[in-house]
Amino acid sequence: MTSNIFEINYNGTGQSQNTNALGMREMQARVYEKRASQYLLVKAPPASGKSRALMFVALDKLTNQGIKKAIIAVPERSIGKSFQTTELGKFGFFSDWVISPKNNLTDRGTSESKVSQFVDFIRSTNPEDNIMVCTHATLRFAFEKLNDSDFDNILLAIDEFHHVSQGENSVLGNAMRNIMGNSSAHIVAMTGSYFRGDSVPILDPTDEQKFDKVTYTYYEQLEGYKYLKSFAMGYSFYRGRYTDALSEVLDTSKKTIIHIPNVNSGESTKDKYDEVDRILEELGDAKFDENTGLWLVTEESGRVLKIADLVNEEGREKVQEYIRNMSEIDDLDIIIALGMAKEGFDWPFAEYALTIGYRNSLTEVVQIIGRVTRDSSNKTHAQFTNLIAQPDAQDDEVMFAVNNVMKAITASLLMESVLAPNFNFKRKDNDDQKSKGTDIFIKGLKEPSTDRSKNIIQSDLNDLKATILQDSQIQQAIAAGVDAKVINKQLIPRVIMNTYPDLSNDETEEVRQHLVAQAVIQSADREEGTGGNQFLRMANKFINIDEIAIDLIDEVNPFQRAYEVISKEIDAPTLRFIQDYMDGIKFTFSEDELVMLYPQIVQFKNENGRIPVKSSSDQYEQRLAYALLRLEQLRRERQDGQV
Template structure:
């Protein structure tokens, strides 16, 4: 049985709206920033990023003096998103045309692609001005070109989360080199909405050079014509996952089933047998026939006929992939496919707009990967009003040697759900109670520090809130706090600022507290629900288990609420008591581990604590935050003794 961690409903829209240039809302936002040298676009899958690039790129070619556009995509299949488009038919000034020889995502081998890339960059032909290549081709070509070859060019990198500031990232190093040593313009686009799972995409000083356009899932899905709700949850299994599939597979829905990686503990180590078992379940004992396109035609005993694509088996994959590539978003293609079974495919950039149910089996190491999978079912299409993501994961058991691994899997599922809940919520603007409210959608909070305390805090709160919430939910300390049921003060006043200072180590104490307050308010509001009182005169917000009059909000009240309480209650309900106790004991043993940045921050906060309370923080305090500071001071004292011992 699937337990949904959240379900969200969207507003009714009668039609899709575009402006007189043929631009959707997100594309119009990007186009307004077309003069930026470095532009970072964060928007969900299917929001129209490819066409937004066309609009900006053509303007740079025709009015801004740039000579070339280079588009880099992570996979060849994504190259089709940038095919020739008659934009003038929709009101734009120019059409998008790519010469066949310049679409390097099709045709010739890698060596020839690199050669053509180099020739393109050296060409002076003004009509030879747009090229599409994979990230890999860009990396290889970069090694054969001087940085100056990118002068007066627009380098557009699609699926930007593939770039990393890590020294081993060739693409990341190439990007930094081009930024530092050429006059190139950069347009970076990502549909994952979040940074990489562990290593930041760019150094902060490089990222600060980018102007940002953020288009949220909330904005996108509220503009949909057909899709009205989305839910996300998980389902447990014991033993082998193949024995639990009958509870989670739904043949009435257009589905994508992702089986686990063969190296994972969830895998049976025989991926072909796993596919066979899924096919047996889908067919329910009926007839199965593989047609000339490699697609399985299934005739069930109940009379239902299904078309199933197997992307796991290598023998027929090329034919199947070709068949899928020809399915359009026209409703006449609805009956061309019902279910996809995949392992490493049908994720990033994959386009099957009719998909309404994503079933992912087993632990996924990358939250970015989970978000990409979710993006496969959140396309707007006339065949669906509701979309569902379900993660089938192992049931944690205290008697099992893999209990902590299983808990980690559970936390990935819950964290991904919490992340999606956050980004599917409206964007809130918070103001101190005593400040004038110019926008009726702004929310007043007594005691809140203004977002524009400094330019730094203003920029973080305006542009980085989604990324910051992502970092918070990916923090091991936050995840430990959720699963162990830590109190609100510990989470809001100790763990959240710990994540903030890791990301922005140069913040002052005042700036840190400003960002912290707005972040905690944002997380709590995104996880809240709203009701109107019986007399219709007051707006009430339900945060965790409290009902609060919105006119009585203050920052101390918000700090006293655990935004992850509902997630903890679900964990407590779905995990048996011995296992939960085992987990909590284990988490407690790891509670007080510090990085150097965390120790510096804790030392400053401990000094403030001493000023306010006339004593040092105590290790046996009932207050979790005070104990954290006390253990940080203890660790600092230990480090001082270790240094002194080394000198002797």
């Protein structure tokens, strides 16, 4: 059975789907307001209309801003269809989006010829050569044949921008930096998930600050739907082979996408074709349909399921063609995929995503969820279930298995933040300030003192939380149930400092307080009291929302529910193993951490009249004590070195 970590309900206002006098949805209008920006970063979920938002901006730049050409780069050919010729004028805009077929390089053809076409397009003086669509790969190869200045007065739009990285081996990332530094190009970057699974930043902080940002949240998108009213994310453990556990988690009445594990993962049987066969056998009596390329599976009830196999390469083109052309709800029931049916894949009827094995990339989780969170009349609820291997304390690979579980559960914690409403936190200075809706007043909260910390708090908290949740020490702390103050005041600031090394200590603390408050309050249970008062369940007790203070928030583990999930589902020997492992690493410090902890040691001494001791039962004091010992050790080492 699936255990949901969270379920979020939406009100179905229809607002995100309504259009204005120019034919723009709410998100698109928000982007269009920033159309004059040279560098624009659009963060918006799947199905919100990013492709058309780009069309509106690009046409304005081509017509009114002196831009001579627009190039749109997409990660794979199939996504290119999102930018094909589109009628916009009949809905109120001043022009249609028209792309010449020869400039759509996402059609078939060799990569070498496409690179030549790209170069020819850049250098062409033909007025019709003003819009091009290509893949990221074509852009990378073409960039190597061009000068940076060739991109002067050109709009470069990068779809699924999270594919870019500032890593040394990222050709696309290097191209972006050179074009920004050495040309007058305009850049529009679009993504549904701005964080990367490998923790490598997309842009250097100094480059990122050059971008104006438009953020349209998942919550705004789903709250404004007409049909879809709720989303839940959960997990289910299995032992042995995952194919034997499918009957417990599959509901064949739901339009489903099954993603089998990567062949290199521990959950894989190493034979992906056999796994597909076993899934089909589990579902019923399977017969292949030569006409469509689908499997027709007859269940015990006599119902026939139409199943698309996107794992087998043989015949895949026919299946993909069928999927591209289908339009009715009864055309398909289940898709079985490995690396496909994720990014940019459109099956609006899909309502259940079953993913076997944890996904190392949080971006991949967001993309899979995006497949089932499109608004459609056939569904009021969407579900993501992660089927993962149950750790076994007797297994030599137990820590690897535990890490898999932690990555799956921390992904759920991130998605709860992504899918829930964001709160606006303000410092509470008097009792007349009352919290209402998403505006919450907190006693002792530090307001952002600079534009830098303010921008991070307003735009980057979910991205920062993704970085925090991917930190191995924090994942182990969650698994071991480490004291809330250690996580909130020591581990989280360390990650913030590493992510934003340009922040001062005060800015770091401002960002930390807002991030922890967001994490704690988003996940808190709510209860209405008398007189319209709202109470939040924090640290196992209900607190009046108007009495919340930052000191109280810091006493709550923002990841408590993840630990409760693990404690409930993982047996005692495995939990002890995790805790023993954590004990071995919890008193290691980098120099930056020691610098951060020293003021806390001084504060502890001032408040308690003594230095922290390592024999304390309080984990926060223990960690301060070991930090003090390490500082003394470093001082002695430096003195010895000077003698």
